[in-house]
Amino acid sequence: MRTNSSTIKAWLTTALTLSGLLLIPASYANSPLVYKYKSKQGIPSFSDIEPQNVRYKIVQVGCFACNVNSMVNWYKTPLNTISYxxxxxxxxxxxxxxxxxxxxxxxxxxxxxxxxxxxxxxxxxxxxxxxxxxxxxxxxxxxxxxxxxxxxxxxxxxxxxxxxxxxxxxxxxxxxxxxxxxxxxxxxxxxxxxxxxxxxxxxxxxxxxx
Structure with a gap:
């Protein structure tokens, strides 16, 4: 999925107010998954956790910590202490x-x-x-x-x-x-x-x- 810059800016304004959510343009085919969905308020939102009971689209992104333009909230993005x-x-x-x-x-x-x-x-x-x-x-x-x-x-x-x-x-x-x-x-x-x-x-x- 490709997104133009004006759309990205519009999403960014609202996404940054939501803790634990992220906004990253898709660029790599074999990468971690990000889910795009709309919140109850109708705001475009992004998460690295699969949303429940809501329609969403899968967006693929590059290396989580390598993308200079990543808007992941690194202090709040969910940790994984179980896998492996x-x-x-x-x-x-x-x-x-x-x-x-x-x-x-x-x-x-x-x-x-x-x-x-x-x-x-x-x-x-x-x-x-x-x-x-x-x-x-x-x-x-x-x-x-x-x-x-x-x-x-x-x-x-x-x-x-x-x-x-x-x-x-x-x-x-x-x-x-x-x-x-x-x-x-x-x-x-x-x-x-x-x-x-x-x-x-x-x-x-x-x-x-x-």
Missing amino acids: NDLILKNAFLHNVDPALIRAIIHAESHFKENATSKVGAQGLMQLMPATAKELGVKDSLKAADNIQGGVKHLAKLLKKYRGNIKLVAAAYNAGEGAVKKYGGVPPYGETLVYVDRVKILHSRYRQNG
């Missing part, structure tokens, strides 16, 4: 990584969509690139157990390299270790800057609600 919990806790213990950080990365990367595939080829819950997956010994990136094991192993490596600095870990996860080295910190890429900020918010929220 056993795998997350198992790998958190195995690699000594905070499970809240694992959930934050999965939420940011794929919104817990196991078969997510980005336009550049990243796959699965933690959006592993083929070369990275191979290096980590991941057999099938679209299989939750394999993907989480590889993704957490990668996070553990980054946490050790950056001495627990979550901002640098998130930046390297998004833009690559080379970019972090080149700029001596978080790269000045729009996507990476918003990604780092949103992972920080999600990490904090998952720690409080884990």
Whole structure:
């Protein structure tokens, strides 16, 4: 679905007043789902939770935490502390990584969509690139157990390299270790800057609600 700019602006004015709702133009085919519906007041509304007892349309959007134009309310968007919990806790213990950080990365990367595939080829819950997956010994990136094991192993490596600095870990996860080295910190890429900020918010929220 494509939406013109004037319509987006009109929706934005009302959508921002509704807690936990979001407004993002559709752009990617294999992405988390967003549902568009009308509230009881007839206001166009958006949610990442399937609306009940109301007609809605499915809108597909890009990476939750990578879209510079995302209007998700990151302080109120629903968390997911249930999906893949056993795998997350198992790998958190195995690699000594905070499970809240694992959930934050999965939420940011794929919104817990196991078969997510980005336009550049990243796959699965933690959006592993083929070369990275191979290096980590991941057999099938679209299989939750394999993907989480590889993704957490990668996070553990980054946490050790950056001495627990979550901002640098998130930046390297998004833009690559080379970019972090080149700029001596978080790269000045729009996507990476918003990604780092949103992972920080999600990490904090998952720690409080884990």
